[in-house]
Amino acid sequence: MMVDGAFIIEKSVVIVVVFAVTMIMAMYSTWAERKVAAFLQDRVGPNRAGWGGLLQPLADGMKLFSKEEFFPNTPNKFLFVVGPAIAMSTALMTSAVIPWGDKLHVFGRDVILQATDINIALLYIFGVLSVGVYGIMIGGWASNNKFSLMGAVRAASQMVSYEVAMGLSMIALLMMTGTMSLKEISLQQQGMNWNVFYQPLSFLIFLICSFAETNRTPFDLAECESELIGGYHTEYSSMKMGFYLFAEYASMFTSATIISVLFFGGYNYPGMQWMVENVGVNIGNVLGMVALFAKVCFFIFFYMWVRWTIPRFRYDQLMHLGWRILIPLSIVNIMITGVVILRHQIAAYFGF
Amino acid sequence: MSIETISLSGRKKMVSNKEMTFWERLYLVAIVKGLFITLKHLFRKKVTIHYPEQVREMSPVYRGQHQLKRDEQGRENCTACGLCALSCPAEAITMKAAERKADEKHLYREEKYASIYEINMLRCIFCGLCEEACPKDAIYLTTSKVLVPSSYEREDFIFGKDRLVMPLDVAIKNAQLNNAN
Ligand code: SF4
Numbered sequence: 001m002m003v004d005g006a007f008i009i010e011k012s013v014v015i016v017v018v019f020a021v022t023m024i025m026a027m028y029s030t031w032a033e034r035k036v037a038a039f040l041q042d043r044v045g046p047n048r049a050g051w052g053g054l055l056q057p058l059a060d061g062m063k064l065f066s067k068e069e070f071f072p073n074t075p076n077k078f079l080f081v082v083g084p085a086i087a088m089s090t091a092l093m094t095s096a097v098i099p100w101g102d103k104l105h106v107f108g109r110d111v112i113l114q115a116t117d118i119n120i121a122l123l124y125i126f127g128v129l130s131v132g133v134y135g136i137m138i139g140g141w142a143s144n145n146k147f148s149l150m151g152a153v154r155a156a157s158q159m160v161s162y163e164v165a166m167g168l169s170m171i172a173l174l175m176m177t178g179t180m181s182l183k184e185i186s187l188q189q190q191g192m193n194w195n196v197f198y199q200p201l202s203f204l205i206f207l208i209c210s211f212a213e214t215n216r217t218p219f220d221l222a223e224c225e226s227e228l229i230g231g232y233h234t235e236y237s238s239m240k241m242g243f244y245l246f247a248e249y250a251s252m253f254t255s256a257t258i259i260s261v262l263f264f265g266g267y268n269y270p271g272m273q274w275m276v277e278n279v280g281v282n283i284g285n286v287l288g289m290v291a292l293f294a295k296v297c298f299f300i301f302f303y304m305w306v307r308w309t310i311p312r313f314r315y316d317q318l319m320h321l322g323w324r325i326l327i328p329l330s331i332v333n334i335m336i337t338g339v340v341i342l343r344h345q346i347a348a349y350f351g352f
Numbered sequence: 353m354s355i356e357t358i359s360l361s362g363r364k365k366m367v368s369n370k371e372m373t374f375w376e377r378l379y380l381v382a383i384v385k386g387l388f389i390t391l392k393h394l395f396r397k398k399v400t401i402h403y404p405e406q407v408r409e410m411s412p413v414y415r416g417q418h419q420l421k422r423d424e425q426g427r428e429n430c431t432a433c434g435l436c437a438l439s440c441p442a443e444a445i446t447m448k449a450a451e452r453k454a455d456e457k458h459l460y461r462e463e464k465y466a467s468i469y470e471i472n473m474l475r476c477i478f479c480g481l482c483e484e485a486c487p488k489d490a491i492y493l494t495t496s497k498v499l500v501p502s503s504y505e506r507e508d509f510i511f512g513k514d515r516l517v518m519p520l521d522v523a524i525k526n527a528q529l530n531n532a533n
């Protein structure tokens with residue numbers, strides 16, 4: 001690949017756009033969350049700031065900005081600040097490897113709609129996600145407050161245990177796709193060849209685990225109000241608090257995107273091939289981006305829908321589900337996948 | 353009839369301790385069912401009343417918004433005895449008493465009157481105990497359907513005499529109506 005000025009500009013534009021979209025999505029997820037919550041409870045939700053409350057996220061942000069920066073009596077002031085920073089940056093970093101579309105043809109160049117296509121994209125995502133635990137852990141520890149610490153410990157143990165199941169559920173998918181690059185996984189799912197139809201069990205496990213990874217209900221024990229006040233962000237105020245909340249929504253957005261890309265065909269929609277060939281590369285791909293966006297929005301809605309439906313798990317139930325159900329289940333899933341992939345060899349071995 | 357089978361509400365159910373089947377223990381079916389119940393609510397009619405643009409329907413016996421009454425001659429009834437403030441469970445009422453001057457006889461019925469009379473509408477719970485305590489029939493909760501108007505300033509919720517005392521023309525009209533009957 002040639003690295004020239006235009007390439008750098010092109011990538012910078014893609015990165016800035018992805019960053020902006022992630023931020024805006026996270027912002028408006030807070031609005032959507034409140035709206036969805038309200039509607040599911042027969043209320044109307046925020047509707048004063050702007051039309052339909054659309055300026056509410058700005059108002060919330062402004063409010064958080066103007067709040068007092070509070071520092072608890074902690075010996076770890078530095079870590080206290082580092083916590084939310086880690087949470088925020090890891091939540092934003094995952095979006096780097098996601099293919100938002102195939103390519104656009106502008107100014108006589110093919111612009112790949114992805115910040116970077118690395119061949120270990122999935123591993124990268126897992127790595128970054130697990131660093132996200134540090135954000136919570138450090139924040140909770142540095143707060144010098146037992147509720148924060150307990151919230152952080154819960155979050156950490158929950159994330160670590162669900163990462164195992166998540167990784168194992170991914171292995172089955174990887175055995176099928178044979179690649180870890182999200183771009184290639186997207187390409188393999190052309191048309192309606194979505195992975196969810198081949199790996200429904202893997203999808204289910206992945207979905208449950210991503211609820212746990214993003215600390216959303218029914219797995220939001222880390223910030224369980226009835227027991228732990230605010231969990232790991234009890235001592236946080238002002239924009240540091242805002243960062244934690246924002247990180248939660250940003251990681252919800254990225255995990256919704258990852259689910260869409262891995263299991264629901266990413267930017268593919270039925271008839272995309274035909275559109276690209278007959279109508280034009282750009283229109284076909286813009287539609288693809290819209291399709292991905294629609295899928296992502298659906299999953300974000302799904303996150304909220306589940307949040308306002310299912311009550312929180314008890315801690316032992318959570319661990320039971322993680323270690324004694326999901327992990328064995330994903331191992332079984334790996335074995336089944338292996339048998340299906342090697343069915344010809346196995347048949348040959350037994351001499352059929 | 354034995355005691356076990358009596359059901360006053362008609363909705364009595366026996367508690368069952370039966371083992372859950374495999375599908376029930378998966379909870380997935382129950383979760384999906386629950387999701388559809390909440391989804392139905394998404395399209396329900398919303399119960400929110402958009403105050404202050406919309407106002408709730410009040411029942412005919414509704415009483416709110418105090419008024420300090422005047423008598424038939426348009427004089428204020430209140431004598432600043434403080435019994436309303438004493439009886440108020442929310443401690444919403446404050447007042448300051450003053451002595452009536454000789455030339456104020458047409459304004460106040462008693463020799464002592466309230467020069468300041470304030471009700472904090474943020475504290476008031478509209479229980480009506482002030483009305484019950486008053487020996488001079490001075491304070492009443494009215495049938496006015498107007499709720500305390502929303503505002504961004506706390507001071508706007510402390511109603512002074514300017515907003516509590518019955519307007520003079522209303523008092524005169526009442527007196528005329530009474531005479532006519
Ligand atoms: S209505 Fe009740 S709460 Fe309100 S001022 Fe009268 S006594 Fe106090």
Ligand code: SF4
Binds near residue numbers: 447
């Ligand atoms: S309103 Fe009635 S109870 Fe209250 S101070 Fe006046 S006379 Fe006394």
